[in-house]
Amino acid sequence: MSNTSGIDTECLDTTGFSYTLSLINGKYKMTILYTLMRFGVVRFNEMKKYIGTISYKTLSTTLKELEADQLIHREEYPQIPPKVEYSLTDRGRSLIPILDGMCEWGEENRLPK
Numbered sequence: 001m002s003n004t005s006g007i008d009t010e011c012l013d014t015t016g017f018s019y020t021l022s023l024i025n026g027k028y029k030m031t032i033l034y035t036l037m038r039f040g041v042v043r044f045n046e047m048k049k050y051i052g053t054i055s056y057k058t059l060s061t062t063l064k065e066l067e068a069d070q071l072i073h074r075e076e077y078p079q080i081p082p083k084v085e086y087s088l089t090d091r092g093r094s095l096i097p098i099l100d101g102m103c104e105w106g107e108e109n110r111l112p113k
Contacts, residue, residue, distance in 0.1 A: 023069050024095070028054050028062050030102075033092060036072060037099050041087045071095070 012018050024030055028051065035047055042050075048059055063086060066072040071092035077083040088096075 023071065026062060026065070028058065029066060030099070032059075032062060032066060033071065033088070033095060034099055034103075036086060036088045036092070037096055041085050044084050044086070047086065066092075
């Protein structure tokens, strides 16, 4: 007997959860979004230093992906040496409640070391 409102008739790919995850999935995307949420406008080298474990290439690639998804804004200033700053777009800022919720959950559920 088949249940028409059960999992057998649904597809994860069509959910809002899946779409959101497709935008923020990746080793450093959430970290970059958190960094911009916490500090506002951040330069490339500042972000690299703050995150620490990310390579220059991975940071660059991930920033381009977040920019293509319209979650962050890249501002390049025509000077020497080049100055590039990143910030959240309105769309990116709309993720702040989710990031805040993750921070709160982490503080409340951190296991003792």
